[in-house]
Amino acid sequence: MDLDAVTKQSALHAKPDGLTLQYGTAGFRTKAEHLDHVMFRMGLLAVLRSKQTKSTIGVMVTASHNPEEDNGVKLVDPLGEMLAPSWEEHATCLANAEEQELPRVLLDISEKAAVNLHQDAFVVVGRDTRPSSEKLSQSVIDGVTVLGGQFHDYGLLTTPQLHYMVYCRNTSGRYGKATIEGYYQKLSTAFVELTKQAFCSGDDQRTLKVDCANGIGALKLREMKHYFSQGLSVQLFNDGTEGKLNHLCGADFVKSHQKPPQGIEMKSNERCCSFDGDADRIIYYYHDADGQFHLVDGDKIAALISGFLKEPLLEIGDSLSLGVVQTAYANGSSTRYLEEVMKVPVCCTKTGVKHLHHKAQEFDIGVYFEANGHGTVLFSKAAEMKIKQLAEELEEDKKRKAAKMLENVIDLFNQATGDAISDMLVIEAILALKGLTVQQWDALYTDLPNRQLKVKVADRQVISTTDAERQAVKPPGLQEAINELVKKYRLSRAFVRPSGTEDIVRVYAEADSQQSLQNSS
Numbered sequence: 001m002d003l004d005a006v007t008k009q010s011a012l013h014a015k016p017d018g019l020t021l022q023y024g025t026a027g028f029r030t031k032a033e034h035l036d037h038v039m040f041r042m043g044l045l046a047v048l049r050s051k052q053t054k055s056t057i058g059v060m061v062t063a064s065h066n067p068e069e070d071n072g073v074k075l076v077d078p079l080g081e082m083l084a085p086s087w088e089e090h091a092t093c094l095a096n097a098e099e100q101e102l103p104r105v106l107l108d109i110s111e112k113a114a115v116n117l118h119q120d121a122f123v124v125v126g127r128d129t130r131p132s133s134e135k136l137s138q139s140v141i142d143g144v145t146v147l148g149g150q151f152h153d154y155g156l157l158t159t160p161q162l163h164y165m166v167y168c169r170n171t172s173g174r175y176g177k178a179t180i181e182g183y184y185q186k187l188s189t190a191f192v193e194l195t196k197q198a199f200c201s202g203d204d205q206r207t208l209k210v211d212c213a214n215g216i217g218a219l220k221l222r223e224m225k226h227y228f229s230q231g232l233s234v235q236l237f238n239d240g241t242e243g244k245l246n247h248l249c250g251a252d253f254v255k256s257h258q259k260p261p262q263g264i265e266m267k268s269n270e271r272c273c274s275f276d277g278d279a280d281r282i283i284y285y286y287h288d289a290d291g292q293f294h295l296v297d298g299d300k301i302a303a304l305i306s307g308f309l310k311e312p313l314l315e316i317g318d319s320l321s322l323g324v325v326q327t328a329y330a331n332g333s334s335t336r337y338l339e340e341v342m343k344v345p346v347c348c349t350k351t352g353v354k355h356l357h358h359k360a361q362e363f364d365i366g367v368y369f370e371a372n373g374h375g376t377v378l379f380s381k382a383a384e385m386k387i388k389q390l391a392e393e394l395e396e397d398k399k400r401k402a403a404k405m406l407e408n409v410i411d412l413f414n415q416a417t418g419d420a421i422s423d424m425l426v427i428e429a430i431l432a433l434k435g436l437t438v439q440q441w442d443a444l445y446t447d448l449p450n451r452q453l454k455v456k457v458a459d460r461q462v463i464s465t466t467d468a469e470r471q472a473v474k475p476p477g478l479q480e481a482i483n484e485l486v487k488k489y490r491l492s493r494a495f496v497r498p499s500g501t502e503d504i505v506r507v508y509a510e511a512d513s514q515q516s517l518q519n520s521s
């Protein structure tokens, strides 16, 4: 490690005095103008992590659904998963070190994490469409090169595409080809195979309107749509040619305002969906014949998918375990539906994909979705092998068909992380195979009316929670006050937690009717 070179280069990416940031739920996120030094340092850290794991590490420059002026960065671990928690701490230390402390902190991390500094390092970099992203990703690359790491800059990518690239590179191509073309091919082939058996319904059924949040999703979906056009025709809105990123559009806007985005024309009963700014979340919605807006969120996506998976699993007759992972934000109706009607086990974890992902790995087939539309389905290695084997071996036609279908489903889901494009194709395949309209899907259960608020407080850390964030332990009296309110209304539930990505406290409440909800919130 040439620490003199690091010090010299770092001076070109100097940290503003006194600025402290934390590696949160989704990496570092703040105004883009404050991030240059963080990017350089994350380039350094990615090299150390790569040396330590002897694997390719990813660095993604994005602030997802946050405003265009913001930006952010997160590291992607070898199997495409989020950075390990102990390294989140290293990331925070490194980002906050004053200039003169930088060499010492780098040495400290190397020592604590037992990094073999003679090992080679390889880092892949991706970025979203924000005006600040190109320059910031160059700062990441400066950090990588000054520590002697090699890199590949993928340029513009969705966040899940970068996770996919990392996963491919660390599994010697077994997961797929680590190119954008490889990603398109893998997903489209699985989609086309899967939908071959679908009853050919009218053109209306095969058309989907997509609000791309004026982000990277638009670019990538436009490139990709030709690959699967025989099975699905997508119409792009908010494609970035005019509007501002995430402004009055995108999955986060639609979910939190419970209304359609601007810039999309919706006819009654037409199926529409929204991606977020880096295309790792997806939300569906429609207007009914009376012009009423209906949101079909991540919970309903989980319900659709787990219902769909149950049938072929039963058919192949193997006792592979299927489970669903949610967070406290899951609508109470969805949890009840999954447990009581679908009869699948449901777990609740803390907010943030890494928690859900981790829990989902405990099942042979783990379905995980946040209500806001971030999620995927994970298949254990054992489940994948079993399904592949059955797809080849089974004599009986029906069973083999079921195993083949599952095989394509495995390929269609992004196993590294939630992916709006991949989830969209899975959902569209299921709707086509089952001959379901968006209204029929929506009718699986009725959401309890719910509301989510953001509250600015002086110090959000005065609130601490337990029981997967559903109970407040501090400050004293808060939980008792919530209990008092909640017990007055039927099927009601409420909780308060500090956000892991914004300087605010989030308040959530749901109840059996709009009236009860308004009274309680």
Ligand SMILES: CC(=O)N[C@H]1[C@@H](OP(=O)(O)O)O[C@H](CO)[C@@H](O)[C@@H]1O
Pocket (backbone or CB within 6 Å): 025, 026, 064, 329, 351, 352, 353, 370, 372, 374, 498, 499, 500, 501, 502, 506
């Ligand atoms: C209620 C909510 O939507 N929370 C979001 C948000 O986390 P907070 O910790 O609530 O700020 O951002 C996370 C990262 O994008 C996402 O995983 C999560 O679902």
Ligand SMILES: [Mg+2]
Pocket (backbone or CB within 6 Å): 064, 065, 276, 277, 278, 279, 280, 281
């Ligand atoms: Mg996102």
